[in-house]
Amino acid sequence: MEEAIQKADVLIEALGWIRQFRDKITVIKLGGSVMENPDALRHVLIDIVFMETVGMWPVVVHGGGAAISRAMEAAKIEPRFIHGRRYTDDATLKIVEEVLAGEINEGIAANIEEIGGRAMNLNFKTTNVLFGEKMQLEGPDGESLDLGNVGKVTRVDRTTIENLCYAGQVPIIPSMALDEATGEKLNVNADTAANAVAEALGAEKLVFLSDVNGVRTDKDNAETLVHSLNGEKARAMMADGRIASGMIPKVEACLQTLDRGVKKIHIIDGRMRHSLLLEIYTNIGVGTEIVH
């Protein structure tokens, strides 16, 4: 009986948090590295179904970088990255669409339905909600770098996403956009796509599920987790190389988004069971919170 009472206590403890986040949007970015681990992905999706069931409005934006690279290798195309972005020629774009907007997008929605939740996969074949334009990057001497069909998000169809949330469905958004001027499809970095969606929706929270426990001062040592990271510290860590590779676009985009109305941003370990619920429903600080 004591055990049952303790379980009831836990439910009551969650009540305040459930009330606080009811009818509020949390954007969850699923990184390719989490999706590479089916067990971790399943647990994350169970947490998302829990959120949806208690009346929160989770919105999923996903990448799938590792799966794209694998499909490219099978097609004998060498993946190439420029400033953390995948060089995307026409053949690569076709693969990105098949893998990201196809297999992965449909797979996440199907998984959520299997667990008992309701989801809607939003892609070019169903409903596209991300619009963008080609991204221009500059090299060290100011020369323009050609990334091919890579874009940034300029507009988000907020009404469609909010209507789905209101109807109790979890929107699942792949990191691809449609160029409204040319009708071309664009490959978008999933971290920047998640930030654009959170900004457009004025999300209460933006949570990145990654394959590390957060930002670390030594990227190879989990013990060096930074619990709270502000802009000044983040810029210093990027300048001296402590923040590197995939963490750079993530942190840069987070700092920009905080300036644009999203209240809280966290980077947490998607492989840790229930890290998402712990972040939302408890006072235990898991991962790194990005602050002003």
Ligand SMILES: Nc1ncnc2c1ncn2[C@@H]1O[C@H](COP(=O)(O)OP(=O)(O)O)[C@@H](O)[C@H]1O
């Ligand atoms: N200071 C740092 N702290 C933590 N991870 C870092 C840091 N600098 C670089 N990284 C790298 O960033 C990676 C996470 O970014 P990324 O590969 O884009 O993941 P995801 O697919 O989850 O978006 C980590 O696996 C780690 O190797």
Ligand SMILES: CC(=O)N[C@@H](CCC(=O)OP(=O)(O)O)C(=O)O
């Ligand atoms: C332009 C660009 O780089 N797009 C990314 C989109 C997927 C992504 O970002 O996936 P992760 O979140 O798993 O890294 C790519 O092609 O890999």
